[in-house]
């Protein structure tokens with residue numbers, strides 16, 4: 331194996347953003363990924379396969395084989411929808427690529443507002459985010475126009491939903507994945523990054539305030555030890571705290587105060603006058619109603635993929651549009667992801683009364699907005715997806731004033747000089763938007779902090 335200056339655990343979008351940022355500074359980075367490549371090229375998006383691209387509703391069934399329960403049914407009874415994967419590219423080969431920023435009122439004081447802006451621009455560049463991917467959608471623009479007046483009266487707005495990928499005028503969609511993030515780097519930078527798949531990091535070894543090496547199990551179950559001058563854990567919101575726990579690093583906040591998005595999905599039939607005519611080529615809508623203090627949920631209006639079976643046939647594909655509503659549950663210490671001595675996970679979760687109240691208001695809001703645009707397709711009336719589908723947060727949170735976390739505001743684990751966490755698990759407060767862009771914004775900041783602190787250090791040659 332090539333000599334490295336930094337080990338990164340996990341090859342999802344956050345791990346690859348970290349690897350690229352550090353390699354751009356001349357560091358040699360080894361990425362250890364327990365999963366295997368299932369797409370070609372490794373780490374590219376599954377959904378770019380033509381059969382999945384052409385039939386959006388085939389997508390949920392297609393990804394099921396890659397989603398595994400976290401633990402047994404009893405231990406995850408309160409969060410039956412929680413799942414995990416081991417894949418080269420992580421969930422970055424399965425995600426649906428929506429990349430909104432957190433609204434200003436949701437951002438916490440890890441950074442100044444100027445730095446938040448700057449980090450978001452960097453993260454958008456890393457993910458090649460297109461701010462208005464469906465600006466030319468005939469249907470989308472009519473929907474936007476109709477909602478504009480309705481929302482203005484509520485001090486809310488409808489805008490474009492940023493997307494990591496490209497949408498062709500034909501409507502064909504290209505989804506970015508970790509592979510694309512690497513391809514956008516120069517050949518020189520790519521030479522500094524080695525990705526080793528089938529390599530599961532089992533344990534971090536420490537001496538004083540530094541991690542010195544890691545125990546890694548390969549695909550044949552052989553365990554080797556690798557030197558770790560510095561280490562960034564990007565294993566997602568479940569396996570990152572699990573690895574800390576397995577390594578005896580168990581600060582009080584570990585796993586406590588988890589949060590996630592309750593997801594409401596409905597598919598509607600737009601009024602005929604809103605939809606492009608059946609014989610016209612149109613890009614599907616991709617619109618966003620950002621959260622506000624009074625309506626703190628995130629609404630996406632798009633034709634993406636729908637998990638439930640419809641009971642109504644349609645005359646014009648352009649009339650189909652989903653409303654996906656995300657609401658972040660409160661961060662409460664009783665809501666936790668805890669591990670036993672065998673590293674088996676158990677979820678403890680209950681909705682607060684405030685969560686329930688907001689969810690009721692959200693449903694009423696979605697019904698009201700949908701009523702302005704058309705009607706629910708029969709069989710596709712809005713329903714909550716099982717808790718937690720895909721957006722777990724707060725399992726290894728960073729400090730915020732008055733609430734100690736597992737890391738400081740740079741993602742550096744307390745008590746360690748060379749151990750950083752880069753994951754959605756760091757979020758210490760509710761953020762209703764899709765989380766990956768924000769996680770990458772934080773991760774790039776961690777990288778820069780590490781590089782600044784390491785200048786001249788012996789560990790970086």
Ligand SMILES: Cc1cc2nc3c(=O)[nH]c(=O)nc-3n(C[C@H](O)[C@H](O)[C@H](O)COP(=O)(O)OP(=O)(O)OC[C@H]3O[C@@H](n4cnc5c(N)ncnc54)[C@H](O)[C@@H]3O)c2cc1C
Pocket residue numbers: 339340341342343344345346362363364365393415416417418419420421422424425426427428429529530531532564565566567569570573720721752753754764765766767769
């Ligand atoms: C169907 C779906 C749709 C989604 N859509 C969106 C969206 O539109 N927008 C959005 O922002 N987010 C979306 N998400 C969530 C998004 O995919 C995640 O936020 C993102 O992938 C997190 O990136 P990550 O790199 O932190 O972790 P992951 O992508 O989970 O990658 C972590 C990797 O680390 C590896 N790993 C873990 N532990 C170890 C270990 N000990 N040793 C070695 N390797 C290890 C795992 O095998 C995994 O491959 C979606 C997710 C799903 C499943």
